[in-house]
Every structure is written in C-alpha cells, then in structure tokens.
Amino acid sequence: MKRRILIVDDETGIRDSLSIGLEREGCEVAEAPDAEGALSVAGAFHPDLALVDVRLPGRDGLWVLQHLREAGVPVVMISGNATLREAVEAVKQGAFDFLEKPLSIDKVLVTIHRALDYERIKTRVAILSEKAGPAEPVGNSPVWSQALDTAERVAPTDAAVLLIGESGTGKELVAGWIHAHSARAEGAFVPVNMAAMPETLIESELFGHEKGAFTGAAATRKGKFELAAGGTLFLDEIGELPVALQPKLLRALESGEIQRLGGEGTRKTDARIIAATNRDLAAAVAAGKFREDLFFRLNVIPIRLPPLRDRGDDARLLADIFLENFCKRHRRPLMRWTPEARDLLRRARWPGNVRELKNLCERLAILHEGDIPAAVVEDMLSFPAQSGTVGGAAEGELRAKLDKVEADILRETLAACGGNHTTAAQRLGISRSQLYRKLERLGIKTELTG
Ligand SMILES: Nc1ncnc2c1ncn2[C@@H]1O[C@H](COP(=O)(O)OP(=O)(O)OP(=O)(O)O)[C@@H](O)[C@H]1O
Numbered sequence: 001m002k003r004r005i006l007i008v009d010d011e012t013g014i015r016d017s018l019s020i021g022l023e024r025e026g027c028e029v030a031e032a033p034d035a036e037g038a039l040s041v042a043g044a045f046h047p048d049l050a051l052v053d054v055r056l057p058g059r060d061g062l063w064v065l066q067h068l069r070e071a072g073v074p075v076v077m078i079s080g081n082a083t084l085r086e087a088v089e090a091v092k093q094g095a096f097d098f099l100e101k102p103l104s105i106d107k108v109l110v111t112i113h114r115a116l117d118y119e120r121i122k123t124r125v126a127i128l129s130e131k132a133g134p135a136e137p138v139g140n141s142p143v144w145s146q147a148l149d150t151a152e153r154v155a156p157t158d159a160a161v162l163l164i165g166e167s168g169t170g171k172e173l174v175a176g177w178i179h180a181h182s183a184r185a186e187g188a189f190v191p192v193n194m195a196a197m198p199e200t201l202i203e204s205e206l207f208g209h210e211k212g213a214f215t216g217a218a219a220t221r222k223g224k225f226e227l228a229a230g231g232t233l234f235l236d237e238i239g240e241l242p243v244a245l246q247p248k249l250l251r252a253l254e255s256g257e258i259q260r261l262g263g264e265g266t267r268k269t270d271a272r273i274i275a276a277t278n279r280d281l282a283a284a285v286a287a288g289k290f291r292e293d294l295f296f297r298l299n300v301i302p303i304r305l306p307p308l309r310d311r312g313d314d315a316r317l318l319a320d321i322f323l324e325n326f327c328k329r330h331r332r333p334l335m336r337w338t339p340e341a342r343d344l345l346r347r348a349r350w351p352g353n354v355r356e357l358k359n360l361c362e363r364l365a366i367l368h369e370g371d372i373p374a375a376v377v378e379d380m381l382s383f384p385a386q387s388g389t390v391g392g393a394a395e396g397e398l399r400a401k402l403d404k405v406e407a408d409i410l411r412e413t414l415a416a417c418g419g420n421h422t423t424a425a426q427r428l429g430i431s432r433s434q435l436y437r438k439l440e441r442l443g444i445k446t447e448l449t450g
C-alpha cells in the first residue's frame with residue numbers, strides 16, 4: 001500500500017526535493033506551505049504521516065503538530081539550527097522525532113519508516129489491550145442497570161439513540177455495545193467526533209467528496225455515512241455540530257440520501273444513527289444553538305448515563321476489575337484495596353467518571369506495590385473526596401514516595417530496553433511524549449535516542 005506523506009514547509013526547494021525523494025520511494029505526497037494550509041490539506045488527503053517544519057509563516061509548526069496529533073496523524077518535525085529547542089519541545093509534545101536541516105533523504109526515509117512502524121505497533125497494542133479489558137459495560141447499580149436495560153431493548157431496532165452523559169461515563173462504550181447487539185453487528189461501527197475537527201472538514205468527513213471538490217481534494221473520498229452503510233454511525237459530541245451544517249445532517253437523516261461534496265446526484269444511506277452529547281442539548285435548542293427538528297430526529301430514544309458518583313458501589317466493582325486487568329496487562333503482582341481505600345472510591349467525586357477511575361487503576365498497577373491505602377488513592381484523585389479527607393501533612397511525603405517508585409520503574413525499564421525510549425514507552429504502556437514528560441519531571445537524564 002502506498003504511504004501518504006504530507007510535507008509542510010514554507011521553502012519550495014525543501015518541499016520539491018522531499019517530494020521527489022519520497023515519490024521515488026513509492027510514497028504518495030501532498031504539500032502545504034503554511035499551518036492553515038497543512039490542516040486543510042490533511043483533512044482531504046488523510047496522510048499516514050506528516051513532515052512539519054518548526055518555523056512557518058504565521059502559526060508555527062507546534063500548532064500544526066498539536067492539531068495533527070489530535071487527528072491521530074504521526075508527525076516528524078523538520079528543524080533548522082536556530083529551532084532545535086523548539087524541535088525538542090515538539091518531541092515532548094508528541095512529535096515522533098525531528099530531522100535537522102540540511103536533510104538527507106536516507107535519514108528522512110529511515111525516520112519515516114520507524115515512525116510508521118511505531119504507529120502500527122501502537123495500534124496493535126491498543127487493540128489487544130482493548131480486548132483484554134472488559135468488553136462488556138460493567139455495573140450493578142439501579143441507575144446504571146436501568147440505562148443498560150433501555151440500551152438492550154433498543155439495540156435490535158434501527159431507532160436513533162441519543163446517549164447523554166458527562167465525560168467518561170461510557171457513551172462510546174455503550175454505543176459500541178448497542179451496535180454489537182444489533183442486527184448490524186457484522187457491519188461497521190463508525191465514530192465521528194464533531195468536536196475534534198474544524199468546521200470545514202466535518203462536512204466532507206460526513207458526506208465525502210469528489211476529486212477536486214475543493215483545494216486539496218486530490219482524490220475522491222467516501223464519507224462516514226457511506227462507510228457506515230449496513231452498520232452504525234456514531235455521531236460523538238453532536239452538540240458541537242456547527243449550526244450551518246445542521247440542516248444538511250437533518251436532510252440526510254430524513255431522506256436517507258446523501259450527496260458527496262462536489263458530487264452530482266444522491267446516494268442512499270442506511271446507517272443507523274447513535275449520537276452522544278455531554279451538553280444539555282435541550283438547553284442548546286432553547287438558546288438557538290441547536291435546531292429543534294434535528295434534536296427531535298436524534299432524540300428518539302434518549303439514554304442517560306449516570307455519573308460515576310451516583311452509581312454507588314459500581315465504583316468499587318469497576319475498580320476491582322480494572323485493577324486486576326491492569327496488573328495482568330503490565331505483568332505486575334496483583335494488589336488489593338484496603339477497606340479505607342474502597343470507601344474512598346465510593347465517596348470520591350470523579351469529575352472524569354469511569355475514565356478517571358480507569359486511569360487511576362492503571363497508574364496504581366504500574367506504580368504501587370502491595371495493598372493500597374486510602375492516602376495513595378487520595379493523592380491520585382483529580383478532586384478531593386466529598387468528606388472525611390485523608391492525608392494533609394502527609395501528602396508531600398506521599399508524593400515524594402510515589403515519585404521515587406516511579407523513577408525506579410522508569411530507570412529499570414529504560415535499562416532493560418537498552419536506553420531505547422520507544423521500546424521503554426511501549427513496555428510501560430505510555431506514549432513516548434508521556435515518557436519524556438515523566439523523565440523531565442523526575443529529573444532523569446538520558447540520551448535522546450530511539
Ligand atoms: N460501565 C463501564 N464498564 C467498563 N468500562 C467502562 C464503563 N464505562 C466506561 N468505561 C471505560 O471508561 C473509558 C471512558 O468511556 P467512554 O470513552 O465510553 O466515555 P465517554 O462518555 O464517551 O467520554 P467522553 O464524553 O469524554 O468522550 C473507556 O475506556 C471505557 O471503556
């Protein structure tokens with residue numbers, strides 16, 4: 001398969017020589033001279049990787065990096081002598097690596113291959129670890145069971161579902177579960193996040209476009225509606241859908257027909273729609289930010305996913321399952337919660353809901369040893385518990401202890417991986433940029449390799 005590489009540099013000479021070199025190696029190449037151009041080309045071209053100059057006219061390369069990373073595109077920075085500091089900063093912010101000018105095409109190719117390999121492995125690890133986790137939504141509390149009962153009842157139908165819940169309450173998980181328990185389970189589950197894309201791209205993402213529909217539309221591309229044919233289209237963060245696009249979505253839903261951008265004629269679409277929101281859509285309707293007709297079309301079966309703090313003992317149940325799974329996944333000895341820690345799990349406010357709990361369990365599995373006291377949990381919470389606080393004076397001491405454990409693990413892992421950051425990060429189950437941040441925070445000095 002041809003690799004698609006996006007080159008972002010304001011110097012025509014650099015773009016030309018890279019293009020020639022990469023095309024000779026069988027890559028498909030697109031170019032952009034500045035930051036905004038980079039994003040609009042990326043939206044249409046869907047690169048496998050981007051080479052981005054640190055210094056660009058207007059918004060700089062770090063800005064491009066941030067947006068491309070959010071879109072899941074791996075980035076290698078290009079740096080001149082004067083921008084080395086920024087290049088290192090870029091790596092900390094998630095760039096795979098940087099290349100120094102003058103560029104040698106061999107070095108560029110090696111780095112691209114490494115970056116793409118790394119992405120491939122990362123995806124595979126992510127898929128495997130997803131499988132290792134609970135495939136089923138877990139929960140016993142009445143509020144949760146009620147939500148899941150509704151999901152179960154609606155799953156086999158083709159009715160539109162609106163999932164409503166705070167961040168991290170399991171909207172995407174439940175959407176996937178409904179799909180898996182529907183007659184469309186063999187079809188694709190296609191998520192589109194309305195908040196993760198600039199307005200200009202959402203339309204082409206949803207409906208697709210014909211070649212040449214707009215600058216940068218180098219090839220015809222199917223929209224998510226088409227990709228979800230026979231399956232389920234998951235419209236995530238639907239409240240963020242720009243007002244200008246709402247009539248178009250409504251038309252597609254009502255007529256069952258879509259039109260590609262720049263295309264002639266319509267195509268049938270039969271995707272089942274599940275939408276999700278963490279905002280109060282009814283309030284958005286009242287405020288004129290969301291069309292009422294579209295709201296009714298999506299809100300056929302509303303399902304409210306309760307925040308974790310309202311789910312009683314579910315927090316403890318989930319905590320046990322997550323902790324055990326993460327200990328196994330990271331090959332760590334099994335550990336248990338002390339009764340005080342369990343109690344704290346139940347009382348905590350969990351602004352990040354299940355996601356926050358899950359992250360906490362993973363950190364504990366990696367960093368902690370032996371039974372887990374309440375104070376350690378308290379220290380990791382993003383928000384203190386509602387009452388009966390633990391810690392206080394002991395907190396600084398705890399942080400220092402945890403830091404030491406963490407530093408030891410990092411050093412050991414790095415040593416075991418021969419100093420290779422990429423391998424070490426993989427083994428720790430964190431991204432390379434997370435690893436850099438940790439090393440920096442803990443003051444661990446290493447060579448900048450791998
Ligand atoms: N009931 C549950 N059982 C097991 N895992 C859960 C449950 N609810 C959520 N999770 C896990 O918590 C994490 C967050 O869930 P998910 O991404 O579905 O939340 P979300 O509501 O879509 O959040 P956001 O609004 O931030 O997108 C995921 O890793 C998911 O697998």
Ligand SMILES: [Mg+2]
Nearest residue numbers: 168171172236
């Ligand atoms: Mg989500």
